Amino acid sequence: MIDWHFSRPALASEHLELLFDKGVSRLTFFGRRRIGKTEYLQRDLMPAAIAKGVVPVYCSFWENKDQPHLAFIRVIESALPEGRWKPKLKIGFQAALFEAAAEIERADRPKAALPGELTQAAGLFAAWIKHLDDRPALVLLDEIQHLATSSQFATFAASLRTMLDMAPPTMRVVFTGSSLADLQRLFEDQKAPFFNFATVMDFPLLDRAFVDHLAEIHHRITGLRVAAEDLWSLFERIGRNAQILTGLVERLVLLRTEDWKLVWEEIEGDMFGENGWCERAWHELALSDAVVYLRLLEGKDLFSEDSIKLYDRFGFSRGTAQQALRRLINRGLLHRAGHGRYQRLVPILDDWIRGAGVDYARLLEPRGEQDEGSSEDPA
Ligand SMILES: Nc1ncnc2c1ncn2[C@@H]1O[C@H](COP(=O)(O)OP(=O)(O)OP(=O)(O)O)[C@@H](O)[C@H]1O
Numbered sequence: 001m002i003d004w005h006f007s008r009p010a011l012a013s014e015h016l017e018l019l020f021d022k023g024v025s026r027l028t029f030f031g032r033r034r035i036g037k038t039e040y041l042q043r044d045l046m047p048a049a050i051a052k053g054v055v056p057v058y059c060s061f062w063e064n065k066d067q068p069h070l071a072f073i074r075v076i077e078s079a080l081p082e083g084r085w086k087p088k089l090k091i092g093f094q095a096a097l098f099e100a101a102a103e104i105e106r107a108d109r110p111k112a113a114l115p116g117e118l119t120q121a122a123g124l125f126a127a128w129i130k131h132l133d134d135r136p137a138l139v140l141l142d143e144i145q146h147l148a149t150s151s152q153f154a155t156f157a158a159s160l161r162t163m164l165d166m167a168p169p170t171m172r173v174v175f176t177g178s179s180l181a182d183l184q185r186l187f188e189d190q191k192a193p194f195f196n197f198a199t200v201m202d203f204p205l206l207d208r209a210f211v212d213h214l215a216e217i218h219h220r221i222t223g224l225r226v227a228a229e230d231l232w233s234l235f236e237r238i239g240r241n242a243q244i245l246t247g248l249v250e251r252l253v254l255l256r257t258e259d260w261k262l263v264w265e266e267i268e269g270d271m272f273g274e275n276g277w278c279e280r281a282w283h284e285l286a287l288s289d290a291v292v293y294l295r296l297l298e299g300k301d302l303f304s305e306d307s308i309k310l311y312d313r314f315g316f317s318r319g320t321a322q323q324a325l326r327r328l329i330n331r332g333l334l335h336r337a338g339h340g341r342y343q344r345l346v347p348i349l350d351d352w353i354r355g356a357g358v359d360y361a362r363l364l365e366p367r368g369e370q371d372e373g374s375s376e377d378p379a
Pocket residue numbers: 004005006007031032033034035036037038039040178241242243244246
């Protein structure tokens with residue numbers, strides 16, 4: 001069987017080296033949705049860890065969005081040899097459901113961990129450490145920011161922090177998160193459970209080699225040659241969304257064609273068309289976010305006198321514009337490229353904005369339902 005996975009062994013050994021040879025005890029990767037974080041943890045970092053004699057465990061806090069502590073309990077429980085710990089809880093885990101739920105980023109009915117469950121988590125964790133018997137271990141905690149999305153999760157977050165704090169130095173931790181504002185809430189707020197616990201770094205994006213790898217798979221299966229150069233510029237336009245590109249190449253293989261434009265037209269409809277991804281992404285923005293985004297699109301200085309006057313006309317302040325920037329970063333639409341410099345990450349959204357004739361005057365018209373993004377507002 002042909003494996004579509006594009007492996008990144010050099011990156012994995014670099015990270016393992018940082019953790020196990022250079023003494024960095026915890027790493028946090030931040031990266032927007034669908035850029036390959038989970039696949040990297042599971043298919044690259046875990047196998048490389050095993051090859052190095054390190055015992056890895058992987059837990060995604062999106063496995064159980066309402067009760068993330070149960071995901072943790074399940075993972076540690078299954079890391080223990082059978083019989084060491086008799087499960088007292090019945091935890092339902094449905095992989096298919098998880099896939100469908102993956103689009104929804106917040107818990108529906110967040111439930112706090114019961115005292116007994118916290119005790120159980122700590123007990124299991126201690127049993128696992130004992131079972132490790134000084135072997136090095138790597139704990140991978142995916143979507144850690146989820147713990148910052150509800151006050152119901154605070155007690156579990158605090159006890160998780162304590163567990164990790166008391167773990168032996170042979171245990172290292174990698175966190176990933178896809179929402180910067182939530183990560184900041186966990187890691188940077190002085191009262192936050194993980195304050196100063198790990199340094200947040202950008203997750204390295206998949207690059208041209210990934211695109212060439214997919215083009216090569218397409219060639220091996222169909223005997224045809226797709227223009228990798230074109231796929232690469234497409235990949236950049238869609239903000240390096242690995243899921244869309246893999247889906248596109250799968251479709252090319254299925255249709256036995258090298259005509260990527262044909263398949264892109266189908267996908268483009270979903271993205272550009274009425275009620276497509278771009279339109280929805282745009283309408284989800286709060287007014288201040290939209291104004292700031294347009295300002296960036298025009299290449300204007302965001303805090304010049306003219307800009308402040310413009311914000312004033314829309315009824316918001318300089319401080320709100322700063323919050324808007326954070327929300328845009330949080331949504332994966334912008335990247336902070338340096339002091340006061342912001343890079344737009346999803347060029348197709350820019351194309352859509354230009355094509356749809358969106359401008360400041362149109363923004364002043366009623367925009368229908370608006371999400372002020374307050375739940376994501378770090379301020
Ligand atoms: N290294 C890779 N090789 C091949 N395909 C990949 C690779 N990384 C990602 N993909 C494709 O992109 C999809 C999304 O990747 P993944 O789920 O790892 O992203 P993510 O950053 O964890 O997203 P989310 O924030 O939504 O959890 C995968 O299901 C797979 O189809």
